[in-house]
Amino acid sequence: MNIINLFITAFRALFKNGLRTFLTMLGIIIGVAAVIVMQAIGKGSEEDITARINSLGSNMIIVAPNPKTVNGVRVGQGGQTLQFKDVQMVKRYSSATKYISPMVGVSKQVKYGANNWSTRISGVLPEYFSIREIYAVEGVLFNDDDLKRISKVCLIGKTVRTNLFPDGASPVGKTIRVGSIPFKVIGVLNEKGQSGIGTDQDDVILAPYTSVQDRMVQSIYVNVIFASAQDAESVKKAVSEIKYCIRTSHHLASTDQDDFLVNTLADILATIQSVTKILTILLASVAGISLLVGGIGIMNIMFVSVTERTREIGTRLAIGATSFDVMSQLLIEALVISLVAGVMGIIVGLIVTSLITALAGFRTTVTISSILISFGVCSVIGIFFGWYPARKAANLSPIEALRYE
Amino acid sequence: MNTTAKVIIEVKDLWKTFQTGGTTFSALRGINLSVHAGELLAIMGASGSGKSTFMNILGCLDRPTTGQYLFNGVDTTPKNNTELALVRRDHFGFVFQSYNLLPRTTAFENVELPLLYFGFKYGISARKEMVMAALKQVGLEEKALNKTNELSGGQQQRVAIARAIINNPKIIFADEPTGNLDTRTSFDIMAIVQGLNQKGATVVLVTHENDIADFASRKVIFSDGKVISDSPNVHCKNAEEERAKLPELLEPTAAK
Structure with a gap:
């Protein structure tokens, strides 16, 4: 057939x-x-x-403290080892690092009028905006002048905005209280949505690093350092340069373990x-x-x-x-x-x-x-x-x- | 019997043995037989006499245990299954007692079926022409598009005959072709068979009915796997004439 x-x-x-x-x-x-x-x-x-995850920022590098072991006892998570001088060291000596910013933060009750909301205020350098690809959808971002003047200005994320300004009025120019300190809102951040690990990236208040450090935290330590490499290819090089710089800054001997952790988005992504x-x-x-x-x-x-x-x-x-x-x-x-x-x-x-x-x-x-x-x-x-x-x-x-x- | 005609079937010392439940049973015990081209041979015998087994071997549907079967002068025993299938396709036509038409298909599709096994040899239009010609020979051209279950028993058997002759076979094997039919329809079928025989086809007919065997030109009687009688039928009857003699009373039940 x-x-x-x-x-x-x-x-x-x-x-x-x-x-x-x-x-x-x-x-x-x-x-x-x-x-x-x-x-x-x-x-x-x-x-x-x-x-x-890519929305967190491309080529991003995160440096977190990792307290060293002392006589076999680790000091544990959340220990403080990173300082602003580490950031300055990287800024000066690492060619593969494009931007770097420390972050110092504290959770506070924020108030505007009859509305209040619990969130975290983070102090960062203006470079942070470039690292995280942040811009202002309303108002403006703060700059180096605000940093120098330790200005009481801030940027708020969308979640904070909806909770403090439920009637939809523009928050720009309004003064909110973070804890007991008044901060003037100069801008609203672009929406970032949920991060890959489920945190709301819009529930934030960003203020100049110096303002948060001096007025609220009053400590020489920073919580975490964000950096970005020149491009995707130089991420590895930037990581090793950052490690070298921070080790030098911390005066670690060659036999000492790192007292910090360096993660890249590529690692998390993988x-x-x-x-x-x-x-x-x-x-x-x-x-x-x-x-x-x-x-x-x-x-x-x-x-x-x-x-x-x-x-x-x-x-x-x-x-x-x-x-x-x-x-x-x-x-x-x-x-x-x-x-x-x-x-x-x-x-x-x-x-x-x-x-x-x-x-x-x-x-x-x-x-x-x-x-x-x-x-x-x-x-x-x-x-x-x-x-x-x-x-x-x-x-x-x-x-x-x-x-x- | 026309003894000058060519010998088309020659069987030499044919044995067929079955093994059933540890016992051996010989259905055929040393058959010797020749059939000439153009004969209408009736094989008769009681049930179990070996007549159907014999016809199956002649039709290359089965193989003998020992002995030789020459078809057209060629020994068929060493052929493999595919070669036997091709012998059946090219030279044989089969008519069965229970018609064996494909269910839920039309008369046309049934008659066309053997042509489909010729590969690309027959195109659609050639097939149509051949099928209609074959259906016309059995008087069913107007039933071509009827499903087989819409046809009477006699009509179904006529479709089966059309299917058997579509490849223009040298031999038509008919195993009790009238076994399921009433007398009048049986005579109709035999009239067609006689007609085909007169046009040159050799017919091997297995039957246990004397009435039917009377239409053959030669009668071979089997008993216990042996030929006990082999004689030309000098009083060969004409099926068409015999049907005409049937009483009118049978008319309404003719189409079974």
């Missing part, structure tokens, strides 16, 4: 049992759709998290991406199992079909079909079932994916590879699960097949 007639015969046979064929296909349709949807959700969330990759693989495997179950469904139905059509196969053999003809016919039937179901599964998968994005607001990304893979898997399933029943049919003796009741 030629290939055209084989396909025509396969389609006819499948149409004759329309409902059964559709039910068989359902397993594959659900499997393929599940693979595509799960993969799209996994990939989408990975991209989402990557974008959120960690989170590996987690989301595992998640994607997990989701896809679960979906893959349903595809496998669908394939077993095809095998089951093909067996039923072979048994049910034993006499038909006998007749075909009698009128001149070879074993190869019979085998190809059944294999192509299995292949047609799985491929048609595969195409339908891809369509269903795409529809469900766009529904999820439209209704649940999840970010989803359908990749061409997931479509190609599930289509390929369908063909393999068709051939693999169609093979055994087809062989069984092809090996039937014409006489036994004709006599089959």
Whole structure:
């Protein structure tokens, strides 16, 4: 039988049992759709998290204190080792570092009129705006003059704004109380949304470093140092220069451990991406199992079909079909079932994916590879699960097949 | 019997042995037989006499345990399954007692089926022409697009005959072709078979009914796997004439 007639015969046979064929296909349709949807959700969330982390600032380097071990006892997290002089040292000697800013902060109750809100006020240098890609959507940012004059000015994030100014009036020019100290709001920060680790980046008040340090914290230590490298390539170099500078500034001997930690966004990104990759693989495997179950469904139905059509196969053999003809016919039937179901599964998968994005607001990304893979898997399933029943049919003796009741 | 015609089937010392539940049973015990081209051979015998087993071997649907079967002068015993399938496709036509039409397909599709196994040899229009010609020979051209379950038993058997002759076979094997039919319809079918035989086809007919065997040109009787009688049928009847003699009473039930 030629290939055209084989396909025509396969389609006819499948149409004759329309409902059964559709039910068989359902397993594959659900499997393929599940693979595509799960993969799209996994990939989408990975991209989402990557974008959120990148929103923290590109090429960003974070230096945090890590108190050294004293006689085997570590002083513990939150210890203070970083000082403003470390920042000056890096500024002077590190060529790969573009911007650097310390951050010193304290949690305070802030008030404006009858409204009050608990948040954190952080003192930073104007370089911090470049590191974090911050700009003012209303008003202006503070500058070096404000720093020198230890001005009581501040910038507020969107969350602080909504809580202190619920009527929507412009906060610029208004004076708010941070703790007991009045600060004049000179600008509103651009929206940053949630960070990759779930903190609200808009629940902040930024003020000149000197103002917070001198007026509120009154300590020589800073909480954390932010820096950014010249470009993505020089991040590594900047990290080693920063380490060297701070070690020198802290007078550490070559045998001493670092009393600080240097992290880059790339490190954090890599960690989170590996987690989301595992998640994607997990989701896809679960979906893959349903595809496998669908394939077993095809095998089951093909067996039923072979048994049910034993006499038909006998007749075909009698009128001149070879074993190869019979085998190809059944294999192509299995292949047609799985491929048609595969195409339908891809369509269903795409529809469900766009529904999820439209209704649940999840970010989803359908990749061409997931479509190609599930289509390929369908063909393999068709051939693999169609093979055994087809062989069984092809090996039937014409006489036994004709006599089959 | 036309003894000058070419020998188309030659069987030499044919044995067929079955192993069932530890016991050995010989369905055929050393058959020797020749069939000439153009014969209408009736193989008769009681149930279990080996007549169907014999026909299956002649039709290359089964293999003998020992012995030789020469079709058209060529030994078929060493052929593999695919080669046997091609012999069936190119030279044989089969008519079965239970018609063996494909369910839920039209008469046209059933008759067309053997042509599909010739690869690209017959195009769509050639196939259509051949199928309609075959259906016309059995008088069913207007039923071409009817599903097989919409046809009567006699009509189904005629579709099966059309399917058997579509490849212009050298031999038509008919295994109890009238076994499921009433007398009048049986005679109709035999009239078609006789017509095909007169046009040159060799027919091997297995039957246990004397009425039907009377339409053959030669009768071979099997008993216990052996040929006990082999004689030309000098009083060969004409199926069309015999049908005309049937009482009118049977008319309403003719179409079973």
